[in-house]
Amino acid sequence: METLKTQAKELLLSPDLLSLVSLVTRMIGTHEDPHKLEAKAIFAHCSQNYPNTLSLKLTHLLQSSTQSPLTAAYATFLSSLLTGHSHKISPMILTELKPLLFACFQRQTLEPILKPLALSIGIVALRVYKTKHADWQELLDYIVSSADSEDQKYRELGLILFSELPMKMGRFLMPTFDSLYLTILKCFSSPTMNHRSFGFRMSLILVVHLEGFVDYDSIKDLLPAMLKFLIELMNDRQDGSTELCLKNLNSLVKENAKFFKKHLKHVCETMLQIVEADYVGEKIRYAAMDIVRALNDSLNTEMFALMQNLTGENLHRLISASMDMLVRIKDDPILYNMDFNVTFEDINGGQMESYDLGSFLLDQISAAVAGDVCLPITLKLTQQYLAAPEWQKHHAAMATLSIVAEECSEVQ
Template sequence: MAESTEHQQLAAILGPEPAATFQTVISHLISSPSALQTLISDLISSEKRSEAELVFNICKQADQESLSLKLAQLLQVSPDEKTLAMCSILLRKQLLTRDLWRRLSRNTKSTLKHTLLSCIQREDTPTSISKAISYAVSELASAVLFAEGWPELLPFQFQSTSYDAPPKLQECSFLIFDQLAYFFAPFKEELHTVFLYCLSSSTRSDEVKIAAFSAVVSFIRCLPSSEDPNMFHDVLIEMMRTVMGELNKGKEIMAQEAIKLFIELARTHPSLLSRNGQIIRAMLQIAEAIDVLEQGTRHLAIEFLITLAEAGERAPWIMRRCREFVGLLFPILMRMVSNVKDDPSWHTAETDDDIALGVSGDYCVGQECLHRLAIALGGNNIVPIALEHFTAHFAAPEWPKHHAALIALAQIAEGCSEVMIKDLEQVVPMVLNSFKHPHIRVRWSAINAVGQLSTYLAPDLQVQYHQQVFSALNATIYGLQNRRLLAHAASALQKFIEKCARDILTP
């Protein structure tokens, strides 16, 4: 009954062929390269896809082994890029079908392995297709390496990463190392040499180096806890040199990809990246180049630095030189939060829903990172340096610097509360004096700071400065100022009162 239904479906698509049995039609589709090529083309076509999918699925049910071999053959010989892409997808799905590989004959398995490696080496194959085949190799290898092995794979890998191999082949080989890092862990000495040689080379392409560095990161993360990852420190230094060199050439996209990988590694192996400070100092240089580099590049460098700071004792260089580190990073963040413009729309908004009007990407990232840095390193390391910068900013004539100091003060309050409480006589006047600033956005940031300090410096702030804070907020609320300021002051007053003792509130 099932075969009869399939025969009817197939006849409806291909047309009635009384002389041909169902099996004959299927065999023709599987065995004929031109017929399979047509079927693949129909799978790509949006108009014929549903019918082609039905036919292809029937072929799979009829003879998966022959279909896999023919897909591999077509992948090897087809000149059409779309066909190659579809074949790589279909073959990858075929090979990952549950229990299919186990049912294939030994000769078919050998043929498929050989064909996949040959296809990666095919020079006229587009890079995107070669990468897709590389992922197919990786997934197949992860399924069979432990069970039955793949003796040809490792020699192929080392040969493909040599300097005289085509760049596309080098990149694909490193992609496979990346995906199979766990399986290649026993060859760490050999791989260390391969990685170091690649990343220190001046002739390797950017794409090859990024693929190699991604493999390095995956390999380090896969090392057993008993293994020492420090043997790869020189590889990381070489990659950092490459990043700086690329930035000097204006190649920021490649640098950004590399820094993302550094961030990934910082989350799992911070001690390796803060071993002697070279990489940290380089990232600080990138973060500082505000007038030279793109925001995206600088923000990634800062994310790396903050991630290491959040690692605490697992980032020993930062812990040993914490004041030095903060002294270098804090002014960069202060400069970022100073990047705010006087957007006319801000003045007409009645609520803080449009709080981002006139602020830059630098401002948003800087604000968040000040908060994270303070929580990570604490008041003893942050407050002395912060107060120096706040004093300098308030002495400057530009309103954005006053605004930045108040925003930064509010952002570090949570992480630095225990130390800031001891410096209330210095902190509170900075805030309350700004309630009379001629620029409305500075007054808004002063109110915002009161709201934050009311939460994190309570109850000391309320006990020592309730009269001054009440006076400043009441003057704003009843002074018929901007409605947005009024709403924000009311919110700050509520936060202040919530932490007040009853005797303070009694008239």
């Protein structure tokens, strides 16, 4: 142990950075290197006991390094150090780290270096955020200016920084909130799809940070702009991007459902519009309908009230979309072989996810909507399904009747 302490002190008290370069080189060496474990032990001891000095030395190495593999290692080890020991970094060292880290980030172009650097900046920003009378205006200005730039590479750099800020840093963002919000809205009005896509991604991050810090009436135009972009993306036949954006929106519902409260009808109508498009794939349809389920899970009272008030065409569309989820099952000869101990779920695998989602939504609809309103629409749709040649539609019709009849049993 004494040897380890001595080695750590020699490393940190060295007037140059060559000893640290040698240590990091050994840490990223091959498994056969007999000194690799020893180097890691020294680094861990320095991280635990001398995080201020080690963080500064690593940052200075980042500034001077010109070799990509080593630079990436410096950035990774620095982010690891700050992740585990940022609470030990003194305010004075934080003040030194801010401009050094920011300058390093602005000079880099390679993602393996940018990502850990952005993580380190985010961790330091969190400490700054928690320090009274401290701010990091230069960082905020950079994020805003990048969002407003026509240079896609510059925009992406700002997005990397923004995405690595720790969760729910609304107070930290407030000095530039108005500028950031207006800039994001400006992105959505851009004629360039890439710029609008950037606005969507920035919106997802902004909303997470703002929970509890702003009145959502002050950003009332944001969600409609996001939904409009989703339809544009779908119409542009960018299936992979559409599915990813829907999944991201679903995650946002789970993270900050209050943001959606005043736009529930608009969100549900947009999801139905996506589901009803005859040129989208099954994964997109599922992702869209799953957002309706996520809203119901997070805002059950509000969604119940919304469904209660559904009538006519909108109710017909929602029941129809839910029934269509029940059709997503496949027949398999193995089901008819009694020698195999298998279930319907075993054969259909992923298809059962859609089936379960459709069943869930039909159950919620029939529980909320009055039977004398829900049942006639359901009967009309099931008759159409029963008249179709596909056995899947027959099965969906019977399943629908079973679900709806349970809730509407009192209807004469």
